[in-house]
Amino acid sequence: xxxxxxxxxxxxxxxxxxxxxxxxxxxxxxxxxxxxxxxxxxxxxxxxxxxxxxxxxxxxxxxxxxxxxxxxxxxxxxxxxxxxxxxxxxxxxxxxxxxxxxxxxxxxxxxxxxxxxxxxxxxxxxxxxxxxxxxxxxxxxxxxxxxxxxxxxxxxxxxxxxxxxxxxxxxxxxxxxxxxxxxxxxxxxxxxxxxxxxxxxxxxxxxxxxxxxxxxxxxxxxxxxxxxxxxxxxxxxxxxxxxxxxxxxxxxxxxxxxxxxxxxxxxxxxxxxxxxx
Amino acid sequence: xxxxxxxxxxxxxxxxxxxxxxxxxxxxxxxxxxxxxxxxxxxxxxxxxxxxxxxxxxxxxxxxxxxxxxxxxxxxxxxxxxxxxxxxxxxxxxxxxxxxxxxxxxxxxxxxxxxxxxxxxxxxxxxxxxxxxxxxxxxxxxxxxxxxxxxxxxxxxxxxxxxxxxxxxxxxxxxxxxxxxxxxxxxxxxxxxxxxxxxxxxxxxxxxxxxxxxxxxxxxxxxxxxxxxxxxxxxxxxxxxxxxxxxxxxxxxxxxxxxxxxxxxxxxxxxxxxxxx
Numbered sequence: 071x072x073x074x075x076x077x078x079x080x081x082x083x084x085x086x087x088x089x090x091x092x093x094x095x096x097x098x099x100x101x102x103x104x105x106x107x108x109x110x111x112x113x114x115x116x117x118x119x120x121x122x123x124x125x126x127x128x129x130x131x132x133x134x135x136x137x138x139x140x141x142x143x144x145x146x147x148x149x150x151x152x153x154x155x156x157x158x159x160x161x162x163x164x165x166x167x168x169x170x171x172x173x174x175x176x177x178x179x180x181x182x183x184x185x186x187x188x189x190x191x192x193x194x195x196x197x198x199x200x201x202x203x204x205x206x207x208x209x210x211x212x213x214x215x216x217x218x219x220x221x222x223x224x225x226x227x228x229x230x231x232x233x234x235x236x237x238x239x240x241x242x243x244x245x246x247x248x249x250x251x252x253x254x255x256x257x258x259x260x261x262x263x264x265x266x267x268x269x270x271x272x273x274x275x276x277x278x279x280x281x282x283x284x285x286x287x288x289x290x291x292x293x294x295x296x297x298x299x300x301x302x303x304x305x306x307x308x309x310x311x312x313x314x315x316x317x318x319x320x321x322x323x324x325x326x327x328x329x330x331x332x333x334x335x336x337x338x339x340x341x342x343x344x345x346x347x
Numbered sequence: 348x349x350x351x352x353x354x355x356x357x358x359x360x361x362x363x364x365x366x367x368x369x370x371x372x373x374x375x376x377x378x379x380x381x382x383x384x385x386x387x388x389x390x391x392x393x394x395x396x397x398x399x400x401x402x403x404x405x406x407x408x409x410x411x412x413x414x415x416x417x418x419x420x421x422x423x424x425x426x427x428x429x430x431x432x433x434x435x436x437x438x439x440x441x442x443x444x445x446x447x448x449x450x451x452x453x454x455x456x457x458x459x460x461x462x463x464x465x466x467x468x469x470x471x472x473x474x475x476x477x478x479x480x481x482x483x484x485x486x487x488x489x490x491x492x493x494x495x496x497x498x499x500x501x502x503x504x505x506x507x508x509x510x511x512x513x514x515x516x517x518x519x520x521x522x523x524x525x526x527x528x529x530x531x532x533x534x535x536x537x538x539x540x541x542x543x544x545x546x547x548x549x550x551x552x553x554x555x556x557x558x559x560x561x562x563x564x565x566x567x568x569x570x571x572x573x574x575x576x577x578x579x580x581x582x583x584x585x586x587x588x589x590x591x592x593x594x595x596x597x598x599x600x601x602x603x604x605x606x607x608x609x610x611x612x613x614x615x616x617x618x619x620x621x622x623x624x
Contacts, residue, residue, distance in 0.1 A: 071604060073350030089507060089576070094398045121371045124444045125402030167401045230366060299366070327348060327612060334607035 074331070079307050080342035082335045096165035099128070100174035101202040102181060105156035105192040109134075109235050112160060115189045116231070116260045119162060119180045126176060129163035131209050132234075132258040140215040140255065140270075141208050148208060151194040160260075161209050212257050212266070219253075221271035221280035225291045228264040229300030237298055241267055244290040249283055251275065264304035267291055292319055308346045316346065351608070356584050357619035359612045373442035376405070377451035378479040379458060382433035382469040386411075386512045389437060392466045393508070393537045396439060396457045403453060406440035408486050409511075409535040417492040417532065417547075418485050425485060428471040437537075438486050489534050489543070496530075498548035498557035502568045505541040506577030514575055518544055521567040526560055528552065541581035544568055569596055585623045593623065 075083055106112055112132045119127050135157045142148050162180070166173035174195065181193045196202035216222050229237045238256050245254050251272030258265045269287055271280035292302045296319050308316050317325055325347075332347055333339075352360055383389055389409045396404050412434045419425050439457070443450035454472060461467045473479035493499050506514045515533050522531050528549030535542045546564055548557035569579045573596050585593050594602055602624075609624055610616075 071601065073353065074608070076350065091508070094401065121444060124371065167398060231368070324348065330611035331351070331608055334611040335604060 077307070079309065079346050081332060081346050082341060084341070094167055096128070096167060096173075097169040098166045098171070098173045099202070100164050100166075100177040101129075101196040101205050102162045102177055103151045103194050103196075103205045103208065104160045104162060104181065104184075104190050105152055105154075106132075106158040106160060107156075107188070107191050109158050109238060111189045112158060112258075112260065113232060113235055114187070115160065115180075115184050118184055118187075118189070119164075122180045122183070123164045123176045126164050126166060126173065127162070127261070128165040129161060130260040131161040132256075132260055133159045133161070133209070133212070134238075134254070134256050135159070136253060136255055136270075137212055137215075137257055138208060140219060141211040144215040144218050145207070145211040148211065149204065151205065151208075152192050154192070156191060161205055209257075212255075216255060216268060216270055219270045219273075220275075221277040223269040223281070223284050223287050225267040225269075225288055225302075226264070226304045226306045227267060227291065227295045227300055227302055228262070228304035229295060229298045231260060231263045233298045233300070234258050234260065234263065234265060237265065237294060237300070238267070240294045241291050244294060245269055245287060248287060248290055249280075252280070252283075252287070262304075263300075288315065289318065295319075310345060313344075313346060354584070356586065356623050358609060358623050359618060361618070371444055373405070373444060373450075374446040375443045375448070375450045376479070377441050377443075377454040378406075378473040378482050379439045379454055380428045380471050380473075380482045380485065381437045381439060381458065381461075381467050382429055382431075383409075383435040383437060384433075384465070384468050386435050386515060388466045389435065389535075389537065390509060390512055391464070392437065392457075392461050395461055395464075395466070396441075399457045399460070400441045400453045403441050403443060403450065404439070404538070405442040406438060407537040408438040409533075409537055410436045410438070410486070410489070411515075411531070411533050412436070413530060413532055413547075414489055414492075414534055415485065417496060418488040421492040421495050422484070422488045425488065426481065428482065428485075429469050431469070433468060438482055486534075489532075493532060493545060493547055496547045496550075497552075498554040500529075500546040500558070500561050500564050502544040502546075502565055502579075503541070503581045503583045504544060504568065504572045504577055504579055505539070505581035506572060506575045508537060508540045510575045510577070511535050511537065511540065511542060514542060514571060514577070515544070517571045518568050521571060522546055522564060525564060525567055526557075529557070529560075529564070539581075540577075565592065566595065572596075587622060590621075590623060 075085055116130055119130060135155060138159055142150055164173045164177045177195060184190045196205055242254050245252050253270040255268045255270050256265060271277060292315060295302055302315055302319055303312055328347055352362055393407055396407060412432060415436055419427055441450045441454045458470045473482055519531050522529050530547040532545045532547050533542060548554060569592060572579055579592055579596055580589055605624055
């Protein structure tokens with residue numbers, strides 16, 4: 071029963087208690103902002119980082135060049151870690167259980183090996199906690215930096231980690247075909263296979279005209295996700311916004327099973343009504 | 348739906364495909380057989396190992412002294428790693444992503460710190476792969492070594508990791524009260540909170556007379572598990588053997604919810620009939 075309630079968004083019952091398994095808090099972290107030659111390099115670099123740091127790899131956030139463009143444009147005090155503009159970036163964090171410098175040694179080892187293999191074109195390791203915070207602010211400004219750009223059509227999807235580059239390339243192509251000038255702004259949490267594939271409106275287009283393309287563009291992105299065996303909801307669930315989309319991408323059998331479970335646990339339909347199903 | 352099917356023992360549907368997330372295979376392992384002064388030391392030693400080795404801690408198997416007694420008695424070629432008999436033992440394994448000796452250094456560090464804190468009385472680190480295999484054989488002989496001892500009443504339960512010592516102490520006391528001479532043979536997988544709490548019959552007692560106490564003794568153990576907020580089935584599920592026990596320890600509401608889900612997904616009752624519910 072427990073796992074049925076997790077992710078059911080309050081539609082099957084109310085969770086009133088939880089037991090958490092805790093792990094030791096890391097004593098040190100090391101952070102790098104890395105410039106990639108292309109999206110294809112993100113996957114072998116991730117494998118290299120995972121092989122070298124193991125579970126000590128605690129963040130691997132891949133961002134298209136346009137993410138940094140918008141963050142630098144709209145975030146007061148944000149500074150580019152590099153002298154040149156690059157097509158793709160990744161924020162890498164490693165953590166260590168002891169404050170013995172191992173996190174930074176492992177991170178340096180990853181970056182040195184990646185450089186030798188041509189998987190990166192530039193890299194900056196944070197030399198202080200404030201520089202690490204600056205790197206993280208570039209990442210965390212992802213959403214606010216898109217707001218001043220007008221209409222934004224949001225996708226929060228997941229696919230197998232190894233398919234993230236293929237997903238982004240195909241989704242980019244679909245957007246270019248359906249709405250020339252619209253700007254995909256992808257950010258991928260490589261560790262769990264989830265991708266924020268937001269689409270910023272073409273500069274100069276009327277915001278309402280762009281947002282009228284919501285279903286059109288999200289359905290094209292979702293169709294690629296389903297072809298790749300992924301999920302149209304990653305971190306943010308189904309809720310109201312994706313309720314109609316759920317029925318689009320799930321089979322009749324799946325929808326029927328979900329409705330049967332809902333009606334057997336909530337026959338009066340009083341639990342978070344109108345959500346998910 | 349996915350998490351509903353996991354653990355449903357084939358009663359809700361048939362799993363026909365699965366996608367697995369893979370992690371790099373360790374390049375090296377280090378193994379130690381450790382003698383503890385008492386059961387209470389097992390928990391702080393586990394915390395110490397987890398703080399020092401992090402996710403590199405890949406096994407922590409706690410065994411009562413009687414486990415080793417029976418294994419040495421009934422396993423051809425099994426040898427005691429120590430000159431003296433000790434009340435509790437733990438098999439600890441650490442793993443490393445590179446073959447650089449770090450797994451053994453970390454394990455040595457754990458044991459040295461534990462020794463200084465009085466958490467262990469003796470320890471042997473395997474000096475070769477064959478010695479590591481010998482240590483593991485002591486652990487893996489847990490089940491076969493109990494067979495020649497006659498009747499065996501099996502419990503496979505789980506409680507929060509921090510409550511394992513309390514569970515074992517209380518279950519030991521319950522067995523001593525209900526069936527003097529019966530011998531608890533506990534083995535705890537500390538990493539996931541699951542405990543095999545087998546009970547070997549009193550020497551000399553008729554096997555059938557002991558097995559007639561099955562419900563009596565398992566219910567006493569299960570009641571302690573439920574008081575501690577645990578689960579009466581850990582690794583081995585409910586199946587047929589614990590079907591009646593499930594209804595004993597679950598509330599009417601929980602049983603009703605499970606039955607509703609079962610009947611809504613399998614209205615004809617054709618999926619693994621007779622199991623779980």
